[in-house]
Amino acid sequence: MIYDLKSRLRNHRALVPPLRGVGFQYGFNQQQVDPWVQYWTEQYDFKQREKFLNKFPQYKTNIQGLDIHFIWVKCGKVPPGVTCVPLLMLHGWPSSVREFYEAISHLTTPTDGMVFEIIAPSLPGYGFSDGAVRPGLGPAYMGVIFKNLMNRLGHKKFYIQAGNWGGIAANAMVTMFQKEVLGLHSNMLIILEKIGVEVQTILAGVKAAMQIQSNEYDPILALVVEETSQIHILATKPDTVGIGISDTPVGLMAFLLEKFSSWARLEDRSLKDGGLTLHFTREQLIDNLMIYWISNCFTTAGRLFAEAFSNAYRILRIDDFPTEVPIWKLEAKNEKVFVQPLNMKKYPNLLGVTKTEDGGTFFALELPKVFAKDVFKAVKAFRKFHEKNKIYGDVHAHTVDAITALKKVILKVAKVNIATGVYLAFDGNSQICRLCFQRAQRYGIRHQSTVDVPDQTGEPNTSAVQDMPMQIIVEENSIPDQPNLQVNDNMRDQEVQIEASEIVLKKWRLVATVHICQPQMEQLNVS
Secondary structure, eight states: OHHHHHHHHHTOOOOOOOOTTOSSTTSSOGGGHHHHHHIIIIIOOHHHHHHHHTSSOEEEEEETTEEEEEEEEOOOSOOTTOEEEEEEEEOOSSOOGGGGHHHHHHHTSOBTTEEEEEEEEOOTTSTTSOOOSSSOOOHHHHHHHHHHHHHHTTOSSEEEEEOHHHHHHHHHHHHHOTTTEEEEEESOOOOHHHHHHHHHHHHTHHHHHHHSOGGGOOHHHHHHHHHOHHHHHHTTOHHHHHHHHHTOHHHHHHHHHHHHHHTTOGGGGGSTTTTHHHHSOHHHHHHHHHHHHHHTOHHHHHHHHHHHTSHHHHTTOGGGSOOOSOEEEEEOTTOOSSOOOOOTTTOTTEEEEEEOSSOOTTHHHHSHHHHHHHHHHHHHHHHHHHHHGGGGTTTGGGHHHHHHHHHHHHHHHGGGOOEEEEEEEOOSSSOEEEEOOOOHHHHTOOOOSOEEEEOTTSSEEEEEESSOSOOEEEEOOSOTTOOOOOOOOOOOSSEEEEEEEEEEETTEEEEEEEEEOOTTOOOOOOO
């Protein structure tokens, strides 16, 4: 394999010279090919790098018919007072698990009473993970694979760090698996649907150019046009470009390294060498190329673009649904291509944003120590968030269970057709902790009038909530052995209390209080 690789590198065709005075603005500068080829063939120590790439334990397991490759660094013997925390790390394109190597050393060093157990899989179709054999494996379906992988490794609940395509898969995971994912640290928190709109605009370039005056041309749109060439071609014809790239290591090198240049620091496009060695070592970049070359994964990796931007995937509308999972965003200074305004509707529990003074898309590879420090900071905030919310019996961490109970309540009173609002409560007389979950549209709960919500004295407070779809109240059960409340759903114009579920969370008992009044209310739509 190495002999064949070196032969292909040395015997590449003579290249067309670059334009005068141009750096990487037109892509990888042809004058930089021979220096990189010379390094790859003569100076890159294949044996030493093989040993380096095997420094962490690596495994394969079959998940849903695909052999998934992953790095698994266990905590080992944990010092007293230190908690081992499972962390799923998801890379992107044109990266690989190699992006995390330097950061893993920092993340597996105990800090602030924590140490991470690292699970870093190669995305399906990337590196040494199998690619799909039939169409349809988009980011959300990859998320299902990763959740199942974590479950197989013994983790029913876990944290995620992700960026680029890994970040988009993680975005789907925090939407679909809100009980399992305890927090997401993302260095590319983007909504895929918005990228799709931008791509549609670009693909309609001629029409758009006719509609926009030159002095009104959006510089952000110009940047997207200039620096998302891979989206245009890979989202439409990944196999065509894959045939050419997979046959030549020089082509692979040019295609991938050009992105490491512009996505690390956009201004480096003007430099003759693209500024590649200002942010990375040659060894790091060739390591990543070797993973793509050895596994011949360029085509299967590129198909992810086509799957994610397909009509079949877009109709899932994953990003239309909010998530209650706590989020932390790392916003690198030089990440200028894939930046979107924060969507607080999607992420109501955004706990923090770190804005850095340096770094770009490949943040973990470029600044591993800063990266690891921010991951520790985020997970510490996530753990405090969950600890704080234990005051209401982990209802937040068991949202699906709570909503299941709530649906039972709604079904009990649906026949009266006049419920104005619903809130959950733990019966007792101690201080009430108020939690507003905006779930009306998702769960079909509607009302048009004021709900009588108790204040901290336990007395009704008729002005507390005005036109709120649902108010969830939690109260400590001061009488744990109190008999269960009896169902009485035949009452009108007064309070009906029903035991909502058999859920018992420590010393809490989940009870629902449903207010019934005004016979002309809209019918409940229980989904």
